[in-house]
Every structure is written in C-alpha cells, then in structure tokens.
Amino acid sequence: MQRKTFTRALLGGAIAALALGAQAQAYPTKPVQLIVPFPPGGSVDYVARTLSQKLSEHLGQSVVILNRGGASGTIGTYEAARAAPDGYTLLLVFDSHAVNASLYDVKYDTFTSFDYVSLIGTMPMALVTSKKSGLASPQALLAAARAEPDRINYGSSGVGGSNHLQPVALARQAGVRLTHVPYRGGGPMITALLGGEVDMVISSLPTVIQYARTGQANVVAIGTKERVPQLPDLPTLDSVVPGYVAQSWVGMMVPRGVPAPVFEHIQTALRKTLADPTVKTKMENDGFQIVNSSPVEFEERVRNESKRWAGIIKAENIKVE
Structure with a gap:
C-alpha cells in the first residue's frame, strides 16, 4: 500500500x-x-x-x-x-x-x-521652478525660502514619493522650510508646476527635460554629483548644498x-x-x-x-x- x-x-x-x-x-x-x-x-x-x-x-x-x-x-x-x-x-x-x-x-x-x-x-532628479515664481536659480530659491519660511511650496506625485521626500531631504540639509502640496501622480504635479500653482518640484530628468528645451519652466539644477551631458550648463545641487544627491x-x-x-x-x-x-x-x-x-x-x-x-x-x- x-x-x-x-x-x-x-x-x-x-x-x-x-x-x-x-x-x-x-x-x-x-x-x-x-x-x-x-x-x-x-x-x-x-x-x-x-x-x-x-x-x-x-x-x-x-x-x-x-x-x-x-x-x-x-x-x-x-x-x-x-x-x-x-x-x-x-x-x-x-x-x-x-x-x-x-x-x-x-x-x-x-x-x-x-x-x-x-x-x-x-x-537624476532636477530642481525645476515655475515661470511665475521668478526663481531662476537654486540660490534664488533657497534665499527666498530662508527669507520667508514655508512660503515656497513644492508639488509632489503623492505623500512618500521621491518628489515629496527629496525636497524634505533638501530642506533638512539646506536649513530651510518648504511647504508640501501633494497631487495624484506625476502628470498632475507637472501640470500644477506649469500653471504656477506650485513654485517648484524636484522631478526625474526624463520627465522635465522637455521643459528645459522648450522654456516652459526653469530647470535650475541637477541632483547628480557631476553635470549631465543632456544639459551640460546645468549646475549641480551639490554645488549649492554640499552632499545633496537626488536620484x-x-x-x-x-x-x-x-x-x-x-x-x-x-x-x-x-x-x-x-x-x-x-x-x-x-x-x-x-x-x-x-x-x-x-x-x-x-x-x-x-x-x-x-x-x-x-x-x-x-x-x-x-x-x-
């Protein structure tokens, strides 16, 4: 058996x-x-x-x-x-x-x-500001954030996403305070940026590179240690906030x-x-x-x-x- x-x-x-x-x-x-x-x-x-x-x-x-x-x-x-x-x-x-x-x-x-x-x-992630913000450099953005804590706001694709946490990390390292405005995904976040609803985003380069080429938004800095070949004139965030990397x-x-x-x-x-x-x-x-x-x-x-x-x-x- x-x-x-x-x-x-x-x-x-x-x-x-x-x-x-x-x-x-x-x-x-x-x-x-x-x-x-x-x-x-x-x-x-x-x-x-x-x-x-x-x-x-x-x-x-x-x-x-x-x-x-x-x-x-x-x-x-x-x-x-x-x-x-x-x-x-x-x-x-x-x-x-x-x-x-x-x-x-x-x-x-x-x-x-x-x-x-x-x-x-x-x-690599890039720091991008809206045309309406008038902030055309990372130095200008950080200076405005220091002058008026919490006034500068940033969009994200949702709580906990890199578009949310990377600005948190940037604010911690730069010693500034920013205001978070979450959206339901990267598309709505970019729409809000282009419309001037938010002052800035930190988003992936493939998502925002077209706006650097068309001038619809200010792509002001890159989150890598070295400059990138796609936008060779773009400064690194590390040069403004030493040690900061966004990827x-x-x-x-x-x-x-x-x-x-x-x-x-x-x-x-x-x-x-x-x-x-x-x-x-x-x-x-x-x-x-x-x-x-x-x-x-x-x-x-x-x-x-x-x-x-x-x-x-x-x-x-x-x-x-």
Missing part, C-alpha cells in the same frame, strides 16, 4: 511538472498586462510607453499598459500583488515602493509579495510565485528590450541611465532605501493625511 501511495505521489508530481513545463513553454499565449501604478504623464508611465513596443516583440505578445494611480502607487501595486502568478501581470515600480510601507497601511508585503525582475535604470529609479516586478521558466522568459525579454538601440538611445538622451540589474541587486537596493527613508519619515513625522 505504501509503495502504491509513493508511486502515485511520484506520478502526480511528474504530471504536474510536465504540465508546468508545457505551460511555461507556451507562454505567452495572450496579451500581457503591464501595471503602471501612477496616472499617465509621470516617470513610470514614460518608461512603460518607451519599453512597451519592443517588450511586446521580445515577449511574443502585445503588452497592454494599465495605469492604476493613487496613494503613491500602492493601489496599482496591490492589484499586481493579488494577480495570478502566471506571467501575465507585470508591474513597474518607482522609488516610492521602498517607502510606502512606512507610510501606508498596505495590503501587501514590499518583498514577499513579489518576485523582483530587474532594476531597469536610474534617473530616482524604476524597476520591474511580478507577483510572487511565477514559474521559473516564465520568469526567465520575462527577464530575457526585458534585457533584450533595454539593449535595443532604439530604446537605449531614446532613454539615455532623455537622461535615463539603464542599469538592467539582477533580481538580487534590485531587491537589495530596495531594502537599503527602505531603511534610509524610514528614518527620515520618522524624524520628520511624515504621515498620510
């Missing part, structure tokens, strides 16, 4: 393995969803739309972008976390993914709810438990997409530095940033209202 039971278990396992292998070999047989947990117009949406065509070609099926904005990306991230782990739901995350658990009562775990595919790349990132994840062959297919398709000359040239020209990391490297970065920002959030008593 024990031998029969053991044989049946082995047979059952073999059948399951064969079925899994067949499923993975056939993948994908239908369109793949790419969840962007922010409204159209922001950095993550930019990455999704830049990658989607070539990613579709390398996956072998069309990639459908779904914008699911709200609560600094937590709503769309939760939708991805509870999706079937079959490879038909992909998720792009912003750097806010590393801090959301410190601010929101999220219904997923930052790490155990997902398999980390790759850190796609990083973006954002975008990465890809999938719901935890995607079969290994399917996961590898997704990973390979993403690597080929990021290496494609058309994609690479466009993203780099817009200020994006492609990283294309391993899953371990990506997860480790998120863990390190989670610890850093959790400390600042606690020190500044930042809460979601």
Whole structure:
C-alpha cells in the first residue's frame, strides 16, 4: 500500500511538472498586462510607453499598459500583488515602493509579495521652478525660502514619493522650510508646476527635460554629483548644498510565485528590450541611465532605501493625511 501511495505521489508530481513545463513553454499565449501604478504623464508611465513596443516583440505578445494611480502607487501595486502568478501581470515600480510601507497601511508585503525582475535604470532628479515664481536659480530659491519660511511650496506625485521626500531631504540639509502640496501622480504635479500653482518640484530628468528645451519652466539644477551631458550648463545641487544627491529609479516586478521558466522568459525579454538601440538611445538622451540589474541587486537596493527613508519619515513625522 505504501509503495502504491509513493508511486502515485511520484506520478502526480511528474504530471504536474510536465504540465508546468508545457505551460511555461507556451507562454505567452495572450496579451500581457503591464501595471503602471501612477496616472499617465509621470516617470513610470514614460518608461512603460518607451519599453512597451519592443517588450511586446521580445515577449511574443502585445503588452497592454494599465495605469492604476493613487496613494503613491500602492493601489496599482496591490492589484499586481493579488494577480495570478502566471506571467501575465507585470508591474513597474518607482522609488516610492521602498517607502510606502512606512507610510501606508498596505495590503501587501514590499518583498514577499513579489518576485523582483530587474532594476531597469536610474534617473537624476532636477530642481525645476515655475515661470511665475521668478526663481531662476537654486540660490534664488533657497534665499527666498530662508527669507520667508514655508512660503515656497513644492508639488509632489503623492505623500512618500521621491518628489515629496527629496525636497524634505533638501530642506533638512539646506536649513530651510518648504511647504508640501501633494497631487495624484506625476502628470498632475507637472501640470500644477506649469500653471504656477506650485513654485517648484524636484522631478526625474526624463520627465522635465522637455521643459528645459522648450522654456516652459526653469530647470535650475541637477541632483547628480557631476553635470549631465543632456544639459551640460546645468549646475549641480551639490554645488549649492554640499552632499545633496537626488536620484530616482524604476524597476520591474511580478507577483510572487511565477514559474521559473516564465520568469526567465520575462527577464530575457526585458534585457533584450533595454539593449535595443532604439530604446537605449531614446532613454539615455532623455537622461535615463539603464542599469538592467539582477533580481538580487534590485531587491537589495530596495531594502537599503527602505531603511534610509524610514528614518527620515520618522524624524520628520511624515504621515498620510
């Protein structure tokens, strides 16, 4: 009896393995969803739309972008976390993914709810002021903030996002006080900046570089240690506030438990997409530095940033209202 039971278990396992292998070999047989947990117009949406065509070609099926904005990306991230782990739901995350658990009562775990595919790349952040503000340099902005604490306001894509926390870090290091005005995503934040509703934002270079080229806003400084080739005359924030660096990132994840062959297919398709000359040239020209990391490297970065920002959030008593 024990031998029969053991044989049946082995047979059952073999059948399951064969079925899994067949499923993975056939993948994908239908369109793949790419969840962007922010409204159209922001950095993550930019990455999704830049990658989607070539990613579709390398996956072998069309990639459908779904914008699911709200609560600094937590709503769309939760939708991805509870999706079937079959490879038909992909998720792009912003750097806010590393801090959301410190601010929101999220219904997923930052790490155990997902398999980390790759850190796609990083973006230097830029300090941008509205034309209506009359602040055309970082020195002028900081001088105004020192003269009238809390008068200078800045927009963000939501509480806890890099557009929120980077100005907090800047204010701490520069010894000034700024007023936070949150919006529901990067697109509405930029609209508010261009309309003069807010004086400044700190946003990723790919999102704002067009405004430097068209003159719709004042891109006054870059958050890297060195000047960037896309805007070589732009001074660094480090030259005004020593030691200050502002950088954002975008990465890809999938719901935890995607079969290994399917996961590898997704990973390979993403690597080929990021290496494609058309994609690479466009993203780099817009200020994006492609990283294309391993899953371990990506997860480790998120863990390190989670610890850093959790400390600042606690020190500044930042809460979601």
